[in-house]
Amino acid sequence: MITPSPSIDPMFAPVLEARSAGPWQARNLIGGRWRASTQTFSVRSPIDGEAWVDVPKATVSDVDAAIAAAHEAQSRIRDIPAVERIALFERAAALLERHQEFFRELLLVEAGKPRGEAHGEVAATIERLRMTMQEVKKITGEYIPGDWAADTMGKVALVIHEPLGTVGAITSFNYPLYIPAAKLIPALLAGNSVVVKPASAVPVTLLCFVRLLEEAGFPPSVVNAITGSGDVGDRLVGDSRIDVISFTGSTPVGKHIATTAGLKRLHLELGGKGAAIVLEDADLDLAARKCVEGSLKNAGQRCDAVSAVLVVERVADLLVERMRRLIEHWPAGDPRQPDTKVGPVINREAAIRIQSLIDDAQAKGARVLAGGTSRECYVQPTLLDRVPLSARIASEETFGPVVTVIRMNDEAEALEAGQRSGLDASVFTHDFYRMWKIAKRLNVGSITINDFPRHGTGYFPFGGVGESGMGQEGIGYSIEAMTRRKTVVFNLEPGGLGKTHRIERM
Secondary structure, three states: OOOOOOOOOHHHOOOEEOOOOOOEEEOEEEOOEEEOOOOEEEEEOOOOOOEEEEEEOOOHHHHHHHHHHHHHOHHHHHOOOHHHHHHHHHHHHHHHHHOHHHHHHHHHHHHOOOHHHHHHHHHHHHHHHOOHHHHHHHHOOEEEEHHHOHHHOOEEEEEEEEEOOEEEEEOOOOOOOHHHHHHHHHHHHOOOEEEEEOOOOOHHHHHHHHHHHHHHOOOOOOEEEOOOOHHHHHHHHHOOOOOEEEEEOOHHHHHHHHHHOOOOEEEEEOOOOOEEEEOOOOOHHHHHHHHHHHHHHHHHOOOOOOOEEEEEHHHHHHHHHHHHHHHOOOOEOOOOOOOOOEOOOOOHHHHHHHHHHHHHHHHOOOEEEEOOOEEOOEEOOEEEEOOOOOOHHHOOOOOOOEEEEEEEOOHHHHHHHHHHOOOEEEEEOOOHHHHHHHHHHOOOOEEEEOOOOOOOOOOOOEOOOHHHEEOOEOOOOHHHHOEEEEEEEEEOHHHOOOOOOOOOOO
């Protein structure tokens, strides 16, 4: 059994209990108390498939208790001055920096991330915690003089931003630390309380991060963390005391949330078929390097991954040969080994699904130029060439380490095929007018020129269109989803202050 190293720091003792034999024991945070449960489920490391921790399987009463606690605690976070909330996040950043090795080990064991990937995720989370001053710039409010319209003469209005109340946050497995942080930071900074449910495959990293926020000084019950199955998520989504749902995950689950949430705000970042369009005037060395990295980084388990390379036939052979040579420098295997760049995918079910996409493409005429095989949770970095549009992998989000090359006759055909995306896309060309035309015509949330898309810390906003989601993520943009505008109108006439003079007409 693989467990994180170093051993559990005393700060995380309320969350995790190491046993002399068998899996560790984790606890949920409900109403300011860390609670174990007689009903648990095992979390298996994708490194070896062994169960390393038992996590509470929250009951209906647990979910209700967490929501009730968060609902009652709204005033505790709302009454903290914003400048003091910023100080709390600064303390959290310092704590995470102090315990970063422990979190890197958690990411390695729980998500199978190679050490370089784990280091990058922890560093990005620290940076996001320290960028709260950038967030608050979006919630300053607005002054509107009334004398610009006849019916509001003698009045003024202030448009202020207020917290929505209680946020239900549901996170995905691919970034177990950063994605929860990117939801909790704007929610708490705006003055909301939170109930957060992590993906069942990677719950412990989130639980330890919540413990870190508790240690930083956030009041009891302001953050509640519960683990469990989809029933837990359904109960959270459907409760009328939850004012907004912030979800990152698949499109089918996002649609399910939209149909069950009722009248509450939804902030959804869903999947997409991210395309990289490579035109004949592109720098092919650059395009090959960026397309390979964009496809294989984090074992391809990124919503902003390059999921299809749409290359114009005229330069396809040259691009494919460059990518074939580059893939050799992406060693795959045990993430504990220092030279590993591609670790396992999250579980065996995911590996089987990815392998089925590869096999389907090959059966329909695609050529496997590298990889193409899988074992347990490990999918070898794969290069597929001449993938037909009829193949499943041409339209389904891969979420695995596969470079999918689809040859296009020309720019127009590539542009049409690129419309299968909805979240991110990229284009490689030296012609400004071509890149501008494609950027304007692709129906996506964001497009990157001469690089692969990467959301990073969210300094640039991102968000999907259509079935890829609703709402914007990013520094300052996420916080807008966590607040509502309230208009306060002042009648100044009783004080003789309003502008009520009218010019008499001749």
